[in-house]
Amino acid sequence: MAGLKYQAPRGTFDVLPAAARTRGRIEETAAAIFARAGYEPISTPSFEDTELFERGVGHSTDIVRKEMFTFEDKGGRSLTLRPEGTAPICRAYVEHGMQQLAQPVKLSYRGPFFRHERPQAGRYRQFHQIGVEAIGTESPLADAEAIGLFAELVAELGVPGVELRLGSLGSLAARQAYLDELKAHLRANEGDLSKEVRERIDANPLRAFDSDDEGTQAAMASAPKLVERLEGEDAEHFEEVRALLDAAGVEYAIDPTLVRGLDYYTRTIFSFVCDRLGAQSEIGGGGRYDGLIEQLGGRPTPAVGWAAGIERIALALEEEEAPAGRDVFVATAGEERSRQALAMVLAGELRKAGLSAEVDLGGRGLKGQLKHADRIGARRVLILEEAGAAQLRDMKSGEQRPVDTDNLIAEITEGES
Numbered sequence: 001m002a003g004l005k006y007q008a009p010r011g012t013f014d015v016l017p018a019a020a021r022t023r024g025r026i027e028e029t030a031a032a033i034f035a036r037a038g039y040e041p042i043s044t045p046s047f048e049d050t051e052l053f054e055r056g057v058g059h060s061t062d063i064v065r066k067e068m069f070t071f072e073d074k075g076g077r078s079l080t081l082r083p084e085g086t087a088p089i090c091r092a093y094v095e096h097g098m099q100q101l102a103q104p105v106k107l108s109y110r111g112p113f114f115r116h117e118r119p120q121a122g123r124y125r126q127f128h129q130i131g132v133e134a135i136g137t138e139s140p141l142a143d144a145e146a147i148g149l150f151a152e153l154v155a156e157l158g159v160p161g162v163e164l165r166l167g168s169l170g171s172l173a174a175r176q177a178y179l180d181e182l183k184a185h186l187r188a189n190e191g192d193l194s195k196e197v198r199e200r201i202d203a204n205p206l207r208a209f210d211s212d213d214e215g216t217q218a219a220m221a222s223a224p225k226l227v228e229r230l231e232g233e234d235a236e237h238f239e240e241v242r243a244l245l246d247a248a249g250v251e252y253a254i255d256p257t258l259v260r261g262l263d264y265y266t267r268t269i270f271s272f273v274c275d276r277l278g279a280q281s282e283i284g285g286g287g288r289y290d291g292l293i294e295q296l297g298g299r300p301t302p303a304v305g306w307a308a309g310i311e312r313i314a315l316a317l318e319e320e321e322a323p324a325g326r327d328v329f330v331a332t333a334g335e336e337r338s339r340q341a342l343a344m345v346l347a348g349e350l351r352k353a354g355l356s357a358e359v360d361l362g363g364r365g366l367k368g369q370l371k372h373a374d375r376i377g378a379r380r381v382l383i384l385e386e387a388g389a390a391q392l393r394d395m396k397s398g399e400q401r402p403v404d405t406d407n408l409i410a411e412i413t414e415g416e417s
């Protein structure tokens with residue numbers, strides 16, 4: 001593309017109509033699934049106070065340390081383009097007193113998110129997520145329902161090669177003892193760890209499980225695993241989530257090394273991966289975040305949710321949705337203004353009746369209009385002739401018959417049933 005003066009910024013992309021159709025199908029399928037299960041749409045601003053993410057997502061995460069698009073507004077406030085959706089939704093939950101509503105408050109969202117990551121296939125600086133949150137319940141049923149909705153979405157869309165990985169981080173309090181044990185293991189193996197992991201032994205030891213460094217991976221193979229250390233209510237909660245998924249026939253694999261890139265998770269975490277994708281194989285994931293709302297100044301409120309990447313799902317589907325085609329192209333034989341006006345009026349009537357209809361906007365002669373109609377996939381062409389006469393042409397068979405434009409809808413629908 002050398003020589004082009006303007007291009008979409010690094011890590012961003014244009015969604016052209018063919019891709020937009022696939023994305024539309026993903027979004028509409030998700031919206032229908034969410035609505036049927038009572039998850040109501042919410043949308044929050046594209047940017048928030050920087051502190052919301054620092055506190056919510058966590059100071060030691062990659063997102064906050066390296067990936068946020070942060071800027072100062074003209075009033076000197078530090079703002080950040082949202083890198084994720086859960087902290088803003090929890091902010092909205094507290095701000096609008098949603099704890100007064102019937103609990104749990106079940107919400108769904110979709111929209112653009114921003115992370116300053118190194119771009120590669122499936123990883124962008126502006127990407128789009130769809131997601132759900134169930135706020136105000138500790139019940140393992142909510143975890144199982146959330147996971148079930150994701151599984152339903154994947155099944156309904158027909159995403160191939162998807163696998164669900166499941167883990168648990170335990171509650172924040174119970175995790176402390178484990179983290180001490182893990183830090184001791186990391187220190188004992190410090191020589192094998194990558195520089196980045198070594199520097200974050202205290203700040204974020206769990207992320208060592210996520211490292212793609214070979215030495216670190218070898219050291220982590222013998223590390224103590226949190227799922228194997230769960231006790232009391234944490235163990236029971238996880239057991240219950242698993243039993244519910246088993247009962248619902250949702251397949252999963254327990255992954256003792258599963259961690260997520262955001263600090264707010266507690267207890268259940270999960271990740272849906274797709275074997276059709278390369279390095280960025282996760283199409284979505286989430287978990288429970290029982291401490292987040294309290295951390296943002298609300299009352300202690302348990303919650304669970306997930307987000308999926310629309311681009312990743314589209315990549316996994318690898319399809320190009322065929323254009324919808326046009327029901328009728330209204331062509332004019334001759335260029336009089338009155339005939340063009342009639343074409344517009346009739347196209348309007350067809351559209352009101354639920355058919356797709358287009359007129360020529362290119363100043364073509366009749367022959368050119370028929371060619372154009374064929375190119376855009378019109379099934380029929382209505383040709384307006386002299387003195388109010390009209391013909392309806394079936395583009396597939398080439399057959400043409402006179403029609404009465406005063407009775408157009410009936411002519412079109414009846415003639416073909």
Ligand code: AMP
Nearest residue numbers: 122123124127282283284307308309312
């Ligand atoms: P997260 O919010 O990090 O839990 O990510 C949830 C999902 O969002 C991932 O599984 C991806 O599908 C998608 N995602 C996250 N970051 C990116 C990115 N930089 N580019 C594209 N998709 C992303």
